[in-house]
Amino acid sequence: MFNGGVLPEPGPLRLLAGATLINTFGNGVSMTSIALFLTRSVGLSVRETGLALTVTALASLVASAPMGYVADRRGPRGVLVAGLVVLAVGSVALVTVDGFGSYLLVGVPMAIADAAQRAAKGAVIAGAVPADRRVHTRAYLRSVTNVGIAAGSAVAGVGLAIDTRPAYLTLILLDAVTYAAAALVLRGLAPVPAAPARETGPRLVALRDRPFLAFVVLDGLMATHFGLFEVALPLWIAHRTDAPRWLIAVLFLVNTTAVVLFQVRAARGTESLSGAARASRRAGLALFAGCALFAVSGGTSMPATVALLVLGALAHVTGELWHSAAGWGISFGLAPSDAHGQYQGAYSMGMQLGQMLAPFVVTSLAVGWGAPGWLLLGAVFAVLGTLVPPVVAWARRTRPQVAEPVPA
Structure with missing residues (x-):
C-alpha cells in the first residue's frame, strides 16, 4: 500500500487518507469552537450548552448500530458519502440556530449522520481493504486524524481569539466545506457491495x-x-x-x-x-x-x-x-x-x-x-x-x- 514514502499508493487507502485529513481538519475546527459558538454567539447558558451536547452525544450513541446496519444493507460507501453530505448541510443550518430547541433540531440529525458515516467508514475499510491490512489502514488513518485535528484546532484558535459572531460563523461554515470536500473525495472509491439481508434471525x-x-x-x-x-x-x-x-x-x-x-x-x-x-x-x-x-x-x-x-x-x-x-x-x-x-x-x-x-x-x-x-x-x-x-x-x-x- 506504500511505495517507499509517507503517502500510500493510489487506491482506497490514499482516498480514505485524503478524505480523513480534510474531514478531521474540520472536526478540529468544530470541536474547538462549538461550545463557545453556542454560548458566545447563540446565547445559550453553560448549562444549556452542556445539556445540548450531551443529548446529541446520546443520539449518536443510540444510532450507531442501527446506522451500521443501514450501511451493510444499502452499501457502505453510499452511506458514508450521504452521512458527510448531511453533516455539511447541517453545519450550514447551524448558522440559523437561535436557541436550545433550534440547536437540537439541527444537532440531533447531525449526530445521527455522524454515527452513520463512522460505522460506514469501518465497513468501507472491511470491504475495500484485504483482511490482513485493515488494522494497518485504521492505524494510518488515526495518525492522519491527529494531524487534521491539530491543524483544525490551530485555525479555530484564530477565530476564538477574534471572538465575534462573524468569526464563529466562519468557523462553522469552514467545517461545512470540509464535510462536502471529504464526501467529494470519497466518491472516487469503488462501491463496496451491499450485504443481502438475512432470511432468518434478528437484524441487529x-x-x-x-x-x-x-x-x-x-x-x-x-x-x-x-x-x-x-x-x-x-x-x-x-x-x-x-x-x-x-x-x-x-x-x-x-x-x-x-x-x-x-x-x-x-x-x-x-x-x-x-x-x-x-x-x-x-x-x-x-x-x-x-x-x-x-x-x-x-x-x-x-x-x-x-x-x-x-x-x-x-x-x-x-x-x-x-x-x-x-x-x-x-x-x-x-x-x-x-x-x-x-x-x-x-x-x-x-x-x-x-x-x-x-x-x-x-x-x-x-x-x-x-x-x-x-x-x-x-x-x-x-x-x-x-x-x-x-x-x-x-x-x-x-x-x-x-x-x-x-x-x-
Missing part, C-alpha cells in the same frame, strides 16, 4: 452477540483513559502539583506526536484476534504504569514532578496506542462478513459511552481522591485489559472456525 445481530458486547463494555470502560488525559491530568497538574501549567500543552503535544509517529508501528501484530487480545492486556498494564507515575507526581517537587509527568504521559500514550490497535483488530475479527457496518457501529458505542462517563469518573477519582484515586484507576485499566483475552476466546468459541489474517 451485533446487539445480540453477548461475547462481542462484553468486549464492547470492557473496551468502552478502558476508553475512559482518553478523558483521564484530556480532563483529569490538566486539572491535576494545575491544582495538585507544582509543575508549570505550560507543561499541559507540552504533554498534549507529546501525545499527538506519538500517535502520528507510532500508531502504525504499535498496530503490528494486532491483525489477528489473539494478537489484538494480547495488545489489550499490554495496554492495561501501560495505563496502570502511567497512572502510578501521575500518582507519585503529586508528592514531589520540581524537577522530579516534571520528569514523572512526562514519563507518565509516555506510558499513557503507549497504552493508548495499543488499546486503539487492539480494538480495531477485535472489532474487525469478530464481525461476520455481512455485518461489518453494524459491528463497527456497536464497537463505537462502547467508545462513546466510555468517553461520556470519563469526565465525571476520572476527575472524581484522580483529582478528588489524589494518589489513591490514580492507583485505583490504573488497577481498573489493568484488570480490564486482562479480561479482554478470555472474552475474545469466548467469542471465538461461538463462531465458525475461520483462518485468521496473516500479515503480508
Whole structure:
C-alpha cells in the first residue's frame, strides 16, 4: 500500500487518507469552537450548552448500530458519502440556530449522520481493504486524524481569539466545506457491495452477540483513559502539583506526536484476534504504569514532578496506542462478513459511552481522591485489559472456525 514514502499508493487507502485529513481538519475546527459558538454567539447558558451536547452525544450513541446496519444493507460507501453530505448541510443550518430547541433540531440529525458515516467508514475499510491490512489502514488513518485535528484546532484558535459572531460563523461554515470536500473525495472509491439481508434471525445481530458486547463494555470502560488525559491530568497538574501549567500543552503535544509517529508501528501484530487480545492486556498494564507515575507526581517537587509527568504521559500514550490497535483488530475479527457496518457501529458505542462517563469518573477519582484515586484507576485499566483475552476466546468459541489474517 506504500511505495517507499509517507503517502500510500493510489487506491482506497490514499482516498480514505485524503478524505480523513480534510474531514478531521474540520472536526478540529468544530470541536474547538462549538461550545463557545453556542454560548458566545447563540446565547445559550453553560448549562444549556452542556445539556445540548450531551443529548446529541446520546443520539449518536443510540444510532450507531442501527446506522451500521443501514450501511451493510444499502452499501457502505453510499452511506458514508450521504452521512458527510448531511453533516455539511447541517453545519450550514447551524448558522440559523437561535436557541436550545433550534440547536437540537439541527444537532440531533447531525449526530445521527455522524454515527452513520463512522460505522460506514469501518465497513468501507472491511470491504475495500484485504483482511490482513485493515488494522494497518485504521492505524494510518488515526495518525492522519491527529494531524487534521491539530491543524483544525490551530485555525479555530484564530477565530476564538477574534471572538465575534462573524468569526464563529466562519468557523462553522469552514467545517461545512470540509464535510462536502471529504464526501467529494470519497466518491472516487469503488462501491463496496451491499450485504443481502438475512432470511432468518434478528437484524441487529451485533446487539445480540453477548461475547462481542462484553468486549464492547470492557473496551468502552478502558476508553475512559482518553478523558483521564484530556480532563483529569490538566486539572491535576494545575491544582495538585507544582509543575508549570505550560507543561499541559507540552504533554498534549507529546501525545499527538506519538500517535502520528507510532500508531502504525504499535498496530503490528494486532491483525489477528489473539494478537489484538494480547495488545489489550499490554495496554492495561501501560495505563496502570502511567497512572502510578501521575500518582507519585503529586508528592514531589520540581524537577522530579516534571520528569514523572512526562514519563507518565509516555506510558499513557503507549497504552493508548495499543488499546486503539487492539480494538480495531477485535472489532474487525469478530464481525461476520455481512455485518461489518453494524459491528463497527456497536464497537463505537462502547467508545462513546466510555468517553461520556470519563469526565465525571476520572476527575472524581484522580483529582478528588489524589494518589489513591490514580492507583485505583490504573488497577481498573489493568484488570480490564486482562479480561479482554478470555472474552475474545469466548467469542471465538461461538463462531465458525475461520483462518485468521496473516500479515503480508
